Ligand SMILES: Nc1ncnc2c1ncn2[C@@H]1O[C@H](COP(=O)(O)OP(=O)(O)OP(=O)(O)O)[C@@H](O)[C@H]1O
């Protein structure tokens with residue numbers, strides 16, 4: 001019962017976003033602001049996580065490939081494929097669910113509890129369209145870019161670690177990476193990125209927007225937003241893999 | 246003109262407003278008074294459409310709020326200015342941007358023109374020179390005044406103020422009362438003020454509605470308020486022991 005109530009309210013929120021903006025320029029400015037805060041604000045953490053992800057998966061792959069008859073160039077293909085297919089989009093989205101999702105939920109939640117959303121409404125601004133819309137547009141454009149950054153950095157990380165620790169050389173790594181690279185994999189990663197971006201932005205906005213009460217509830221909403229986003233990302237990850245691979 | 250007909254509202258089992266009838270005329274400072282928790286804020290939020298009443302009708306001129314379509318409602322909202330009890334300033338924006346926001350959204354004009362209007366509004370609430378401060382850098386009373394400035398920046402036809410002078414010193418408080426009175430008379434707007442400050446009631450209450458536990462139990466103008474025979478109202482008016490003694494001596 002509760003699920004249907006929330007799901008209906010969630011759909012209604014999404015529908016309200018499709019109204020005509022009161023003033024296109026203000027919406028555009030807000031979108032650019034969100035893009036810069038969501039995009040640029042997350043590059044650092046995404047790159048940091050990605051480099052280590054690639055490095056660790058390279059080291060672990062080498063550790064598992066003890067048989068002397070397997071060419072070590074395979075490390076390059078495994079790191080590249082797993083970075084593009086899974087580590088890049090999914091891990092990055094989980095990290096971003098924690099960073100962007102909790103941020104959106106607590107910002108909107110605080111605005112709700114301090115009546116700023118009511119104030120917008122009284123002015124005649126559609127608060128869902130003005131507050132949630134730009135955030136969703138920003139997520140849908142910036143998260144795919146962050147995912148590209150992430151798997152690139154992850155591959156790079158794997159390559160550098162292999163060279164530095166003397167496991168295999170750059171050339172061997174690149175040879176392996178090239179031999180198994182499929183452009184379709186990047187398309188698949190982008191599908192995941194867009195889907196997860198939609199989950200992160202809309203679910204966390206929903207939780208923030210419908211906060212009732214004070215600071216305690218804002219904190220709770222932000223935790224809930226992250227948990228739901230993570231669950232949805234993992235479910236969506238599985239479903240997309242089944243459908244598209 | 247705003248007219249309420251039988252407005253009722255419950256939160257859960259708790260009846261917060263019960264069968265309220267009232268008419269608020271333009272060019273007058275209408276005041277809603279009542280003790281803390283009597284339902285003033287809820288009534289105001291109901292009037293602007295933030296809270297949906299369980300029963301009753303609410304007319305702006307001759308249009309009923311619940312029957313308006315989206316366009317009519319948005320058009321009306323642009324004629325409403327409201328000061329929230331918590332001021333509800335946008336935290337991420339400076340004072341200047343807070344006031345520019347409605348202007349840029351609904352009445353875009355050359356930058357200098359809009360800034361002039363903002364400076365004029367800030368001047369009227371006595372806060373010239375605070376343009377570049379953030380709400381977190383303001384005191385409670387200053388926030389209230391910025392909230393009033395933001396409410397009047399678009400020259401509203403309907404002005405709602407939820408406790409405009411709580412947290413203000415007596416002098417600033419009177420200044421705000423006069424500001425509200427002046428713009429009400431100057432532009433013939435319909436002003437509704439929630440307050441429990443007797444000073445401002447006596448200073449500028451043209452039409453006073455007294456709420457007691459969610460019901461309207463008295464209404465009239467400020468000359469009548471000092472000698473009404475409504476007991477809860479007298480408790481509010483003569484709250485201090487000094488005034489009570491004074492009143493007993495006089496009678
Ligand atoms: N969202 C809500 N949910 C449940 N009850 C509420 C809600 N808002 C207000 N109330 C209840 O309605 C009653 C009236 O509240 P209201 O805020 O209107 O009082 P008030 O007259 O403005 O008081 P004050 O002078 O302290 O601001 C209170 O008893 C409050 O508990």
Ligand SMILES: [Mg+2]
Nearest residue numbers: 285286330407
């Ligand atoms: Mg109140």
